[in-house]
Amino acid sequence: MILGKVVGTVWATRKDEELVGAKLLIVKHVDLNYKVKDAFVVAVDTVQAGVGDVVLIATGSSARQTAATKNKPVDAVIMAVVDKLDVAD
Amino acid sequence: MILGKVVGTVWATRKDEELVGAKLLIVKHVDLNYKVKDAFVVAVDTVQAGVGDVVLIATGSSARQTAATKNKPVDAVIMAVVDKLDVAD
Amino acid sequence: MILGKVVGTVWATRKDEELVGAKLLIVKHVDLNYKVKDAFVVAVDTVQAGVGDVVLIATGSSARQTAATKNKPVDAVIMAVVDKLDVAD
Amino acid sequence: MILGKVVGTVWATRKDEELVGAKLLIVKHVDLNYKVKDAFVVAVDTVQAGVGDVVLIATGSSARQTAATKNKPVDAVIMAVVDKLDVAD
Amino acid sequence: MILGKVVGTVWATRKDEELVGAKLLIVKHVDLNYKVKDAFVVAVDTVQAGVGDVVLIATGSSARQTAATKNKPVDAVIMAVVDKLDVAD
Numbered sequence: 406m407i408l409g410k411v412v413g414t415v416w417a418t419r420k421d422e423e424l425v426g427a428k429l430l431i432v433k434h435v436d437l438n439y440k441v442k443d444a445f446v447v448a449v450d451t452v453q454a455g456v457g458d459v460v461l462i463a464t465g466s467s468a469r470q471t472a473a474t475k476n477k478p479v480d481a482v483i484m485a486v487v488d489k490l491d492v493a494d
Numbered sequence: 495m496i497l498g499k500v501v502g503t504v505w506a507t508r509k510d511e512e513l514v515g516a517k518l519l520i521v522k523h524v525d526l527n528y529k530v531k532d533a534f535v536v537a538v539d540t541v542q543a544g545v546g547d548v549v550l551i552a553t554g555s556s557a558r559q560t561a562a563t564k565n566k567p568v569d570a571v572i573m574a575v576v577d578k579l580d581v582a583d
Numbered sequence: 584m585i586l587g588k589v590v591g592t593v594w595a596t597r598k599d600e601e602l603v604g605a606k607l608l609i610v611k612h613v614d615l616n617y618k619v620k621d622a623f624v625v626a627v628d629t630v631q632a633g634v635g636d637v638v639l640i641a642t643g644s645s646a647r648q649t650a651a652t653k654n655k656p657v658d659a660v661i662m663a664v665v666d667k668l669d670v671a672d
Numbered sequence: 673m674i675l676g677k678v679v680g681t682v683w684a685t686r687k688d689e690e691l692v693g694a695k696l697l698i699v700k701h702v703d704l705n706y707k708v709k710d711a712f713v714v715a716v717d718t719v720q721a722g723v724g725d726v727v728l729i730a731t732g733s734s735a736r737q738t739a740a741t742k743n744k745p746v747d748a749v750i751m752a753v754v755d756k757l758d759v760a761d
Numbered sequence: 762m763i764l765g766k767v768v769g770t771v772w773a774t775r776k777d778e779e780l781v782g783a784k785l786l787i788v789k790h791v792d793l794n795y796k797v798k799d800a801f802v803v804a805v806d807t808v809q810a811g812v813g814d815v816v817l818i819a820t821g822s823s824a825r826q827t828a829a830t831k832n833k834p835v836d837a838v839i840m841a842v843v844d845k846l847d848v849a850d
Contacts, residue, residue: 406696406714406748408682413526413581415497417550419541420574421560429495429550429574431526431581437680437698437712445526447495447550451745452686456582461684461696461714466555466644466733466822467747471688474745478540478563478573480556481495484745485687485696492680492698493723502615502670504586506639508630509663510649518584518639518663520615520670534615536584536639545671555644555733555822567629567652567662569645570584591793591848593764595817597808598841599827607762607817607841609793609848623793625762625817634849644733644822656807656830656840658823659762673785673803673837675771704769704787704801718834719775728773728785728803733822734836738777741834751834752776752785759769759787760812 406461407446408487410435411454415447423477430454430483432462437492448481449474461485495550496535497576499524500543504536512566519543519572521551526581537570538563550574584639585624586665588613589632593625601655608632608661610640615670626659627652639663673728674713675754677702678721682714690744697721697750699729704759715748716741728752762817763802764843766791767810771803779833786810786839788818793848804837805830817841 409432417429428450434442439459448462451473460483462468468482469475498521506518517539523531528548537551540562549572551557557571558564587610595607606628612620617637626640629651638661640646646660647653676699684696695717701709706726715729718740727750729735735749736742765788773785784806790798795815804818807829816839818824824838825831 406746408698408712408714413579415550415574415579416577417574418577420550421540423559424574431497431579436710443525445497447497451688461682461687463745463747465747467736467745469556469559470690470736470743470745476559478552478556478559478571479495480552480554482745485682485684485691488683488685490680490682490698502668504639504663504668505666506663507666509639510629512648513663520586520668532614534586536586558645558648565648567641567645567648567660568584569641569643591846593817593841593846594844595841596844598817599807601826602841609764609846621792623764625764647823647826654826656819656823656826656838657762658819658821673835675787675801675803703799718777728771728776730834730836732836734825734834737779737825737832737834749834752771752773752780755772755774757769757771757787 406463408435409460409462410441411456411458421478446481448483449479450483452486454483454486459487495552497524498551499530500545500547510567535570537572538568539572541575543572543575548576584641586613587640588619589634589636599656624659626661627657628661630664632661632664637665673730675702676727676729678723678725688745713748715750716746717750719753721750721753726754762819764791766797767812767814777834802837804839805835806839808842810839810842815843
């Protein structure tokens with residue numbers, strides 16, 4: 406999974422009908438010190454994540470293994486909000 | 495999903511028969527300020543997108559989760575036209 | 584899909600039995616001016632493409648959505664020969 | 673598969689219910705001399721790996737082909753702990 | 762598919778039970794002149810490849826489309842040994 410930080414929201418009225426109601430968040434990749442990188446992905450939120458949250462994202466077909474995303478044309482899903490990282494020195 | 499901007503169209507007469515009628519658009523990646531990058535992808539349009547539109551693209555098997563792309567050999571689909579981005583400062 | 588140009592052929596006698604008869608082409612990525620890049624992929628041809636042709640390649644599980652590649656261990660397929668690109672200025 | 677080294681753990685209380693009980697490890701990519709790179713991935717552990725272990729990671733839908741990850745929204749799984757590498761000179 | 766050269770073997774005793782008996786080879790990417798790059802992948806061998814062989818690798822779910830890898834947590838498989846490349850000048 407990708408470690409990222411939610412930095413915003415995408416608004417889209419015209420979209421695949423399966424996506425109506427889906428919350429589309431902009432998530433920037435972060436390093437292990439939570440430093441934000443330029444790379445980002447747009448992901449469907451399934452865990453009530455909000456701006457500023459550090460999250461995990463599952464991509465590809467794995468992004469469709471949640472109740473909210475099953476059989477939908479989405480390739481990235483936020484499936485966890487990170488509390489903390491334990492990193493060995 | 496990838497955030498991109500439609501910059502053109504691919505014309506291809508000789509193709510897999512499942513692709514007859516599919517609109518193949520050229521989409522350049524953009525950053526959160528809509529600045530266009532060099533990287534691009536060719537994606538099947540399913541939401542009547544046109545040149546200049548900022549769009550979301552789903553890739554991989556997720557690209558086949560629309561009525562227009564089901565079971566077809568396509569790995570990128572435009573599934574939303576972006577109205578606007580809300581990005582936190 | 585990836586935009587590429589066919590530059591050669593791979594010969595392989597010892598291979599998965601499902602690949603017997605498959606034509607394996609070497610395809611370099613190209614930019615929107617058809618300029619060839621260093622990056623390349625080996626893809627199964629399904630549209631009678633030949634050296635010099637500009638083509639589209641579908642990757643991943645989508646590469647198995649053709650009659651010639653179904654259930655086979657291939658992750659890249661040429662599914663269209665490009666006639667031309669219309670790119671907005 | 674990716675060759676990596678376990679460097680830490682992710683703690684996440686709020687997550688997809690299918691992930692309850694899953695151990696989420698932080699794995700940095702390593703080269704063939706076990707030198708750690710900056711790139712990392714968060715993966716579900718299925719082989720009792722721990723910090724300092726060199727491991728193999730399967731990604732994408734292949735990450736869901738274990739008893740512990742079947743049908744779950746995870747795209748990276750640790751499926752082996754490496755004893756040693758034999759690399760030809 | 763990726764073009765690569767086998768440079769070694771991974772030994773792993775503790776692993777997913779579906780991987781018992783699988784031969785795990787280290788394959789470095791090569792360019793069209795067979796020059797070895799730094800990038801490498803660990804792949805399951807299904808065609809009796811050995812160190813020094815130039816091979817093709819299928820990745821992702823396509824890596825599971827062989828008799829030896831079906832339903833197993835592997836995302837890269839060697840499915841052909843390359844005899845030669847014909848590359849146009």
